[in-house]
Amino acid sequence: MSVRRLADASVQPAVFSFNAEFASAAQNWIAKYPEGRQQSAIIPLLMLAQEQDGWVTKAAIESICDMLGMPYIRGLEVATFYTQFQLKPVGTRAHIQVCGTTPCMLRGAGELMDVCRSKIHPEQLHSNEDGTLSWEEVECQGACVNAPMVMIFKDSYEDLTPGRLAEIIDEFEAGRGDSVPTGPQVERFFSAPTGGxxxxxxxxxxxxxxxxxxxxxxxxxxxxxxxxxxxxxxxxPKTDAPETSPALKTPSTVKAEPAAEKAVSVSAPKEAAPGKAAKPSLDDKSRPAGIARPATVDDLKLISGVGPKNEQVLHELGIFTFAQVASWKKAEREWVDGYLNFHGRIEREDWVKQAKALARGGVDEYVRVFGKKPV
Structure with missing residues (x-):
């Protein structure tokens, strides 16, 4: 980004003050920020100064810094960094910003700049003889589908041709800028297709x-x-669970079953839902051996994948220490994985490797092995 400097001292006014309207607006902006954060209003206040005088003067920057209790250098940093602030006098009736980014250039922005050179001034940021008009090339202004476009102060004018821009410049120079319609300058509704x-x-x-x-x-x-x-x-979402038929009755409308049928249905063992594996039996020989609760219990939640609920289940199985988890064989890992309905999570998260590190040296060893703290 090119270096931006303040205008020469010869054109700088000695003092600055907001008029009554803009002073009220400035106080409203300052009040939006909490106590001690009022300096955050620097950008909107500089914009108000530019809106009032047409450009940001050195006196305006210093006056606003005094209002916000901030060093002048901080205000100067903001004003010279953001290209939205005009640091030199611009046209009093129109300052035309021509978008020069690729979409606009492909659609004729170069010809628009030639119009500005011929009707205003050969160089950017120079006013015409009367000081009423000025222009500059800027970066993308966000209406690429309506390229090429320009902005005049706060309004955009899109779908331009060199002839149409020349007409707009003449209207502003004559003081009739308010009569020029903004937005697309062709038969287009905002950014809709040109054909409708x-x-x-x-x-x-x-x-x-x-x-x-x-x-x-x-x-x-x-x-x-x-x-x-x-x-x-x-x-x-795709699921292995069976669809619920609309023909099935809801609990509120189902009729009471005959006593005999009800007795049979109560005594019949429950079958596993389709697509869902049955929970491993506690008597399975693959179940890892449990121990009585020791005086000192390891914080199993340090193992990634073990939360408070899973830790409670492990305690119910007699698993209280990292050393126990670290000693699990493949069959034992598969049994616990099935019991917790984890679908292979124990292997994916490598509980055994985590437990070995924690058992060997606690959190410090875990960090050395995995490069991060347990989460």
Whole structure:
């Protein structure tokens, strides 16, 4: 970024003060920040000064710094860093900022700059003879689809041709800038296609009143009352769980079962849900051996993947120390993984390696092995 400097002392006013309107606006901005943070208002206050006088003077920067209780150098740093601040006098009726970023250049921004050179001044940031007009090239202003474009003070003018920009400049020079329509200068609605809308051309498709109407039985769909489209399952998460049939009765409507059938259903053993593995038996020989709760219990939550609930389950299984976890064989790891319904998480997170490090040297050893603290 090029070095930005204040204007020569010969054009700098000796003093600065906000008028009544802008002074009130400045106080409103300062009040938005908590006590001790008022210096955060430096940018909006500099913008107010620019809006009042057309550019940011050295006196304005120093006056605003005094208002905010901050060193002058801090205010100067902000004003010279942000290119939105004009540090030299600009046109009193129009300062034209021509976007020179690639989309606008491809659409004719270079020709727009030639118009500014011929009608205002050959050089950027120089006013015309009357001091009413000035121009400069700037970076992207965010209307690429409407390229090429310019900004005049706070308003944008888009879809420009060299001839149309020349007309706009003449209007501003004559003091009729307020009569120039902003936005696209062609038959375009904001950023819509130049040939008109090509999608969602009928708002009936998106009106809630239309969408919520149920299609009456046997009545064909019409434009006024379109047929309802059933919801798509495309975004529905995939799962192995069976679908619930709409034909199934809810608990509030199910009838009481005969006593005999009810007795059978109560005594019958529960089967595992489809797609869900049965929980390993506590009598399985692959279950890791447990011990009685020792006087000192290790904090198993230091193992990544063990939370308070899982730690409680491990305690119920007689697992209290890192050394126990570190000694698990493959069959024991698989048993615990199935018991916790972890789907291979114990292997993926390598509980055994974590436990070995913690058992050997605690958190310090864990950091040495894994390069981070347990989480």
């Amino acid at each position: 809308f090509t999608a969602l051309t009928d708002e009936k498709a998106v009106l809630k009143s239309t969408r919520d109407k149920a299609v009456k039985a046997g009545k064909p769909a019409t434009e006024a009352e379109p047929a309802q489209v059933p919801p798509s399952n495309a975004a529905k």
